[in-house]
Amino acid sequence: MADEKLTDSLRTGARLTDQTVRLGGRDVTEQVQSWQLERSYSTDLPDAMRAFAGSASAQLQLQVSGADGRSAPALYSPWAPRATGDLARPGQSVVQGYGTEAGVLPAFRGTVRNRSAASGTDTVQITALDGAERLRGPAELPKPYAGFYWRRPVATATWCVDELLRQAGLHSAPPPRYPEFQAAAPLTLVHASLHGGFAAGYGQPEVVPDPRHYRWSREGAPHEMALVPHAAAPDTAALTATWFPRSRVTVPGSRLFAEAWVNSAVGFGSTAALEVDLNRTGTQTGRLRLAVDFAAGKVIMHSGTREGTGWFFSWGVSALTRKPGVWHIGGFFDTVSAGSSVLPTVQPFLTAPDGVHYPCTPATFADASAAQPAAELYQLRLVTQLAAESVQLSSGLAAAPTASEFAQTGAWTKEVVLDDAILPLYALPRVSGSQWEVITQIAKASMSTAELDERGVFRWRNHTRFEKTPTAADLTLTSVRDIAALTVTEEIDACRNYCVQPYRDWSKVAVVSGTTYHDTAVREIPPAGSVTLKYVLAEEEFDVGPPNVDDDQSVAPGFSVRFAASNAAGAPAVKGEVDILARREEGVLILRLTNRGSRRLYTVSEDGRPSVFIQTLKPSTEAAEREATSYSSGSASERFYGRQEFSAEASDWVQDYPAAQDLADAMRQAGQYPVPVLGEVEVLYDPRIQLGDVVRVVDTSGAALDTLAWVVGIKTASTAPGTVQQTLTLRGTRSNGLPQDAGLTPDTASDRDPLPAGPDYAAVAAAYPTLGDLAADWRTWRRVKEGT
Numbered sequence: 001m002a003d004e005k006l007t008d009s010l011r012t013g014a015r016l017t018d019q020t021v022r023l024g025g026r027d028v029t030e031q032v033q034s035w036q037l038e039r040s041y042s043t044d045l046p047d048a049m050r051a052f053a054g055s056a057s058a059q060l061q062l063q064v065s066g067a068d069g070r071s072a073p074a075l076y077s078p079w080a081p082r083a084t085g086d087l088a089r090p091g092q093s094v095v096q097g098y099g100t101e102a103g104v105l106p107a108f109r110g111t112v113r114n115r116s117a118a119s120g121t122d123t124v125q126i127t128a129l130d131g132a133e134r135l136r137g138p139a140e141l142p143k144p145y146a147g148f149y150w151r152r153p154v155a156t157a158t159w160c161v162d163e164l165l166r167q168a169g170l171h172s173a174p175p176p177r178y179p180e181f182q183a184a185a186p187l188t189l190v191h192a193s194l195h196g197g198f199a200a201g202y203g204q205p206e207v208v209p210d211p212r213h214y215r216w217s218r219e220g221a222p223h224e225m226a227l228v229p230h231a232a233a234p235d236t237a238a239l240t241a242t243w244f245p246r247s248r249v250t251v252p253g254s255r256l257f258a259e260a261w262v263n264s265a266v267g268f269g270s271t272a273a274l275e276v277d278l279n280r281t282g283t284q285t286g287r288l289r290l291a292v293d294f295a296a297g298k299v300i301m302h303s304g305t306r307e308g309t310g311w312f313f314s315w316g317v318s319a320l321t322r323k324p325g326v327w328h329i330g331g332f333f334d335t336v337s338a339g340s341s342v343l344p345t346v347q348p349f350l351t352a353p354d355g356v357h358y359p360c361t362p363a364t365f366a367d368a369s370a371a372q373p374a375a376e377l378y379q380l381r382l383v384t385q386l387a388a389e390s391v392q393l394s395s396g397l398a399a400a401p402t403a404s405e406f407a408q409t410g411a412w413t414k415e416v417v418l419d420d421a422i423l424p425l426y427a428l429p430r431v432s433g434s435q436w437e438v439i440t441q442i443a444k445a446s447m448s449t450a451e452l453d454e455r456g457v458f459r460w461r462n463h464t465r466f467e468k469t470p471t472a473a474d475l476t477l478t479s480v481r482d483i484a485a486l487t488v489t490e491e492i493d494a495c496r497n498y499c500v501q502p503y504r505d506w507s508k509v510a511v512v513s514g515t516t517y518h519d520t521a522v523r524e525i526p527p528a529g530s531v532t533l534k535y536v537l538a539e540e541e542f543d544v545g546p547p548n549v550d551d552d553q554s555v556a557p558g559f560s561v562r563f564a565a566s567n568a569a570g571a572p573a574v575k576g577e578v579d580i581l582a583r584r585e586e587g588v589l590i591l592r593l594t595n596r597g598s599r600r601l602y603t604v605s606e607d608g609r610p611s612v613f614i615q616t617l618k619p620s621t622e623a624a625e626r627e628a629t630s631y632s633s634g635s636a637s638e639r640f641y642g643r644q645e646f647s648a649e650a651s652d653w654v655q656d657y658p659a660a661q662d663l664a665d666a667m668r669q670a671g672q673y674p675v676p677v678l679g680e681v682e683v684l685y686d687p688r689i690q691l692g693d694v695v696r697v698v699d700t701s702g703a704a705l706d707t708l709a710w711v712v713g714i715k716t717a718s719t720a721p722g723t724v725q726q727t728l729t730l731r732g733t734r735s736n737g738l739p740q741d742a743g744l745t746p747d748t749a750s751d752r753d754p755l756p757a758g759p760d761y762a763a764v765a766a767a768y769p770t771l772g773d774l775a776a777d778w779r780t781w782r783r784v785k786e787g788t
Contacts, residue, residue, distance in 0.1 A: 374576025
């Protein structure tokens with residue numbers, strides 16, 4: 001943002017330009033001979049539509065000279081010594097700022113893509129791309145089945161964009177604490193950002209709430225976007241969502257840490273809870289629970305069963321009632337024990353909206369009802385009346401986190417700004433290519449824009465920005481001082497008043513069993529050892545979580561395994577001794593079975609057969625292909641311009657009728673009247689202009705216009721010190737009103753003067769009394785009718 005001094009300087013028309021350039025963190029401003037910076041949207045909508053969509057990336061070209069008596073090729077060519085050449089190597093950081101003598105604004109932040117050195121000269125040509133280069137990794141998205149299982153949205157296109165960014169290291173909220181698996185190291189079991197979806201980067205959604213009972217909101221979100229319950233589900237007091245972990249760790253033996261960010265001022269109640277369900281022998285389910293009641297000013301931690309038995313500790317924290325707003329809540333559950341049952345030690349963690357951390361004393365249960373016998377982690381449950389974001393569950397911690405570890409101080413920087421969640425998804429589409437390519441694909445399918453700004457911050461903006469015509473400009477450009485050249489065009493091809501948006505209808509799709517596979521061999525797991533198994537999954541198969549562990553009293557449906565201490569039929573089942581990690585990599589399901597006990601174990605069923613059983617779930621049928629249409633019969637647009645059709649490209653990213661209709665309506669709203677295209681507008685250099693800005697264009701010398709326009713392209717170049725040329729590509733925000741045709745009588749589309757009537761039937765019959773007479777003359781009916 002420009003300060004007052006720079007703004008005043010630009011307002012007066014002063015243009016003594018200045019710039020800074022850093023390569024690899026070193027200032028090389030004095031060595032820059034010339035430069036050119038281009039930034040524009042790669043939209044596929046018609047040029048003169050009032051809307052635009054797609055991704056935008058910036059490219060900077062620099063010509064750099066040498067220094068200290070040495071030529072640029074000698075210093076910075078590909079074969080130059082590393083001591084100097086690394087300054088311009090591919091992948092090196094590049095930062096540029098430009099402005100006037102009154103101040104410099106950020107203009108570009110990226111990395112070197114290529115360099116070229118011509119021998120015999122003192123110039124090295126460097127081309128750099130912005131932060132989009134950070135998104136060249138392979139695009140991967142989870143494939144949860146919960147969406148079509150429940151016939152409810154499991155994610156949105158916005159969630160997918162956020163997840164792809166997270167994979168590339170661009171974060172909008174606290175990232176997973178321990179994303180990478182390493183033996184004997186902590187591991188993030190569940191990480192659900194809740195940025196427009198219940199899908200998880202780690203773990204898998206199991207119970208998905210009814211969309212009638214919640215919304216996704218950026219307003220009041222702890223970081224970027226939050227799940228906001230606005231009504232409780234039937235017969236419950238709060239909204240519930242659950243996730244399977246990516247590893248079923250064992251109890252006793254694990255240190256678990258559950259956490260979330262909540263806003264106590266947003267929601268319909270005052271409580272939020274995280275519950276860890278444990279799969280015990282038989283039909284009982286163990287439970288470890290953290291609950292915060294902001295109205296009562298207390299935090300509760302419980303150990304027992306889901307059926308209601310157990311014990312709890314309560315800590316009074318008066319700040320919970322005194323400081324409404326964003327709280328970071330967490331619960332530490334230490335179940336490490338040498339025995340087959342454990343009385344857990346628990347400790348809550350709380351950080352207030354003002355950043356103050358409220359330490360709570362650890363407590364160890366003593367009542368027998370709080371004991372947790374041998375079991376495996378089953379699922380994580382969020383039960384909330386409040387806005388919630390960034391739910392995590394981690395295991396393998398050496399001890400309770402410190403205050404700085406709880407806050408993840410220094411572990412991440414917010415680099416992403418999203419927009420409202422759009423395009424609900426029942427099944428996440430299959431993706432291929434780089435993360436940037438898929439984000440671009442989503443942007444075009446959703447009429448959104450994706451870009452990294454001059455500071456390297458990623459910004460995602462939806463089609464909702466076009467719902468209302470802008471009424472105020474960020475800057476004003478006038479031909480009196482700012483505009484050097486301007487061309488304005490208008491074309492009927494930009495008019496789109498009959499808009500069609502295809503979509504895939506998942507409303508009738510149910511769930512059926514997919515692939516089933518019985519292991520062919522009993523696997524032996526040595527004490528304190530691991531066994532890794534691999535099974536091929538087809539690309540169209542949906543994800544499965546780690547298998548449930550069967551016992552001799554209950555057998556879980558679907559993906560399951562049974563362990564025993566002897567490879568023999570009838571050997572008793574063993575619970576709570578094997579950690580099971582499941583992950584999917586390149587078409588292969590990988591299971592890692594880690595024996596936490598001191599005895600040798602086997603994957604054997606009660607009747608002596610191999611016990612690993614894989615079952616996937618799949619949609620019962622293909623989603624139906626349908627269309628949503630936006631059209632107003634007899635509209636003014638149709639009256640003046642005719643019916644002009646525009647069909648959007650079919651996409652897997654649009655999966656229900658309301659979303660498709662919103663897009664179709666947005667297209668028609670943006671395109672029903674052609675707006676002027678202001679191409680190649682040469683302006684007096686202004687470093688404040690940004691992509692997506694609304695500028696006021698006033699031309700009193702030629703085109704006689706005064707209108708608002710969006711900036712969809714910027715090209716800035718300097719070929720000599722102190723000279724900068726800037727060219728904008730603009731799209732009007734509105735048309736010049738309805739045609740009046742005052743004093744005009746437009747001609748009809750066809751000449752409507754009556755055609756010659758030609759001879760009637762009586763005349764033809766008189767000339768040709770018989771059919772033979774007509775045939776003998778060899779005349780066609782046309783010639784007979786026209787009398788020729």
